[in-house]
């Protein structure tokens with residue numbers, strides 16, 4: 001939307017910011033942004049909604065908008081950016097993008113992600129790698145093991161830990177955590193192509209691919225690798241299990257690294273990371289972005305200022321080091337990254353052949369489709385009597401319904 005000529009005379013420089021960063025490391029990373037903004041005379045009024053992966057924040061945002069009380073800045077990510085932009089609610093950030101030369105400094109996929117109808121409508125701040133396997137080094141050393149590179153090694157290692165009475169895998173039954181693990185398994189079994197058919201295109205024909213059945217069977221098997229009985233716990237508790245040596249491995253996205261670092265555990269100390277076995281060449285990614293609501297345009301100078309600030313090299317390096325993600329800039333310095341971050345940033349930099357947009361973390365399909373797929377995976381995981389064939393059938397019904405809905409538009 002174009003800004004009207006009657007912009008406010010003395011624009012307010014305080015911005016309400018809604019996001020879902022509430023764990024210790026998320027908080028620390030957000031506080032860093034608050035401090036940078038303050039140094040630039042922008043007051044960041046924090047409105048953080050608890051709930052891993054944005055479960056509640058996304059809903060709170062909708063009700064605020066319906067009540068005509070949208071925050072000036074919001075964490076809206078992936079496919080939802082286009083939906084909100086289409087409603088004409090997002091401020092166009094072409095001016096700060098041009099001033100900061102975003103088309104040249106951002107990875108092309110990131111620059112594409114933040115645009116809608118040729119306008120920049122979101123500020124990218126970090127790339128998370130979802131196919132990261134974290135492992136407890138002390139436990140691995142005790143059993144003289146190396147991180148697994150293939151499914152069979154993964155399975156053998158899990159059996160060894162379980163035989164020692166140590167949970168091989170830290171995991172809770174929270175639906176997004178389970179679905180995150182499954183998305184990793186699907187990528188490992190089916191590669192980028194099957195992931196695209198199922199989790200981007202939602203192609204019902206691809207549901208008969210035996211590699212999907214394999215991934216479902218592996219998901220079920222991995223349930224036995226976890227602390228029994230599996231319960232629904234916040235992701236930060238699950239991360240602690242790995243830190244305390246109660247569990248040997250973890251697959252959930254590299255915000256887990258931020259959380260380990262903030263509790264005083266540097267990367268390659270108690271823990272290290274490697275790629276989820278079978279997915280080394282990919283970066284299954286999610287990009288955190290902030291968008292700005294237009295409202296009456298009174299806040300746009302401060303919003304534009306913040307947008308520009310967030311992309312500066314200093315903010316990018318500082319924020320991503322704490323958050324566990326990596327810079328969205330192609331000119332970031334890998335020497336200033338730890339081993340996990342460097343692997344992630346390098347894989348992302350390989351381009352389209354390595355980049356896989358995460359469904360669970362909102363990059364590939366819209367919120368309704370995402371929620372429906374997560375619910376089906378969870379249904380399969382929670383109830384051992386559901387067979388892979390039944391899960392495939394139910395996913396087929398979901399895909400078909402979603403396609404009907406798409407063609408309605």
Ligand code: BGC
Pocket residue numbers: 020026051052053054128255286287288361
């Ligand atoms: C977000 C991360 C966040 C994680 C856990 C993901 O969807 O992209 O920034 O740390 O959820 O809440």
